[in-house]
Amino acid sequence: MPFKGSCLCGAVAYEVDAVEDPVMHCHCATCRKAHAAAHGTVALVKPGNFRWLRGEDRLTAYESSPGKVRRFCPVCGSHVVASKEGVDAVLLRVATLDDDPGNRPAMHIWTAHDVPWLAEEGLERHREFSPK
Numbered sequence: 796m797p798f799k800g801s802c803l804c805g806a807v808a809y810e811v812d813a814v815e816d817p818v819m820h821c822h823c824a825t826c827r828k829a830h831a832a833a834h835g836t837v838a839l840v841k842p843g844n845f846r847w848l849r850g851e852d853r854l855t856a857y858e859s860s861p862g863k864v865r866r867f868c869p870v871c872g873s874h875v876v877a878s879k880e881g882v883d884a885v886l887l888r889v890a891t892l893d894d895d896p897g898n899r900p901a902m903h904i905w906t907a908h909d910v911p912w913l914a915e916e917g918l919e920r921h922r923e924f925s926p927k
């Protein structure tokens with residue numbers, strides 16, 4: 796049973812048969828900007844295990860470092876996948892999955908790029924928007 800994923804607006808959708816371990820939280824500066832978040836979550840998917848369902852032709856691309864191409868939905872801006880020269884896999888932006896692939900994050904990488912305001916541990920947690 797494949798796992799489905801999509802961008803925020805739904806123009807782009809895909810399915811994967813399996814997500815490879817390890818699932819990683821990447822703190823690198825280009826992920827931070829690309830995801831507009833303190834870190835992105837990424838895992839490899841074997842090319843044969845990845846299929847576009849719709850919107851592949853609508854994706855826009857940005858080469859964020861030499862050989863590393865990030866693909867985005869041009870409507871909503873979701874960063875969906877990336878590719879890297881020499882890596883025979885789809886670099887899946889795991890947070891765009893709509894289904895739970897079962898894998899769990901195993902590590903944080905590129906923490907050398909952390910920004911001073913990134914201090915996730917010990918903060919208040921709210922199931923929905925902050926009541927304050």
Ligand SMILES: [Zn+2]
Nearest residue numbers: 802804868871
């Ligand atoms: Zn979209």
Ligand SMILES: [Zn+2]
Nearest residue numbers: 821822823826
């Ligand atoms: Zn990164």
